[in-house]
Amino acid sequence: MSLVPSVSGTPAAMPTAPDVPHEQLRTVPMRHRGRWAAAAVALVAGGGTLWSLAKNPNLDWPTVGAYLFHETVFSGLVTTLWLTAAAMAIGLAGGTVVAVLRLSANPVLSTLAGLFVWFFRSTPILVQIIFWGFLGALYPNLMLGIPFTDITFYSASTSAVITPTVAALLALGLNEVAYAAEIIRGGIQSIDPGQAEAAHSLGMKPGLTLRRVVLPQAMRVIVPPMGNETVTMLKTTALVSVIAGHDLMSNIQDVYAQNYKVIPLLVVAALWYLLLVSLLSVPQGWLERRYGRGSASAAGPSALRRLLTVRAARPGGPRTHTRIRKGNKA
């Protein structure tokens, strides 16, 4: 082959230089010099920060260590955990009801549900927590009876019924109902109406259709934002410290109010919140896989598994299908 430059400048004229057969040409991946530079900067900056923290006497690591597993911290941790779980349970159950009411054909119910969501989403959660905490200032006594009559079944002083814990639960739970309702409504509305029609044509009643056909599919849309909500809730429980809710943050504040070791105790709190939030991603991933059954993205790994199963089963042959069935359910 000659190296005479061609006038038209076609690719053929590019100097392929010492004649090497095409199949022997090697490729070299692009060099990501930017990544190395960024990593170096991050390493220096991050390392510097950690170093300054580790050496900072005000951080007082021994105190952090002393309180990390302290009894008070633990009992606060337990409160934070069950408060989060209970508020999310209230939110999920109530939110489903409110979402269904909002979507109902009954204009009264759907308007009421809309008002509920509007009210609880439009006022700061801090205001709601304090409001429930000081409910006694509004209604000194709570009674259960028939309105506009003297008939009373039950009566008690507000402060006896609405303890700080109950107030915290009411505030967080009702607030979560409003947010969960919107997420669940979005999930339900994302499902093709043909699904409900198919269920109805089989004689399934509306409740059964919702439970067995619409909600399980809507869960794919609902789980990720609800995971987010749970993370937010776990951290929002810290706000109940304003009404002495005995959660992790309340107890931490109690401790540093006495010993003035504010920074180390805040580090204890931060470490625990970090750990708990990190652990939450485990059940979320599990739920996402559980409700992704049958979807195109869930078909991915099962397709791979099918390939492997077919390979493995080739000598045996006919049992492939049962194996696929088991694989899909796993």
Place this chain on the structure above:
Amino acid sequence: MTAPMVVAQGVTKRFGSVEVLKGIDLTVARGEVCCLLGPSGSGKSTFLRCVNHLERVDGGSITVDGERIGYRRRGDLLHELAEREIAVQRRDIGMVFQRFNLFPHMTALENVTEAPVRVRRLSRAAAREQAHALLDRVGLGDRAGHYPAQLSGGQQQRVAIARALAMEPKLMLFDEPTSALDPELVGEVLDVMRGLAADGMTMIVVTHEVGFAREVADTAVFMDGGVVVEAGAPRDVLDRPGQDRTRSFLAKVL
């Protein structure tokens, strides 16, 4: 003579200000296969959906096996039934949709067993046994564990037919069951429907498959603009249509 399976009298239906059905009269005998043909927008789907009350009729009446669908008569008034009463009526009326509408989060087997277990209160074991038999019948005995996303269109539609049959309906409604299918998959679905017809199932089939209608239907009904233009034996309606509108429609589809 036995009573007819479906009797529609003067059925009207409007969406807002548009009258989509303008007085449909139609009788389908037991074991009869009735094919509904007509141009797009003529109201075929709407009429079919009125038969199992997925759409509520505005006037006239539809009875299936002698029972008025969706309403109860008191004096001169028809009161709409509650959802759960309508659900009971729908158990006996199977429906197959153009877009299949299989439940994507359930396997083929679970799709077929769901309603028998939850609605007919069949035991899980009995429902599974029945479902396997039905999947065999539609040629999908080996696909029971597959999710809809893992099946071809033709296979999905056959599962949908099995799912409807699992409720042991007296009447089957098909709304263009092959229109969403690739041409080479149409045959397998029509074969299943042929088998059903041969077994004596009463069927109302909205279709553009004139060949299928000619071969399988006992009655062909041509609809246009919300009215029945012409109805009768397929060889009359499809081969020697009496109306110009039928003729020009057939000229276009054939």
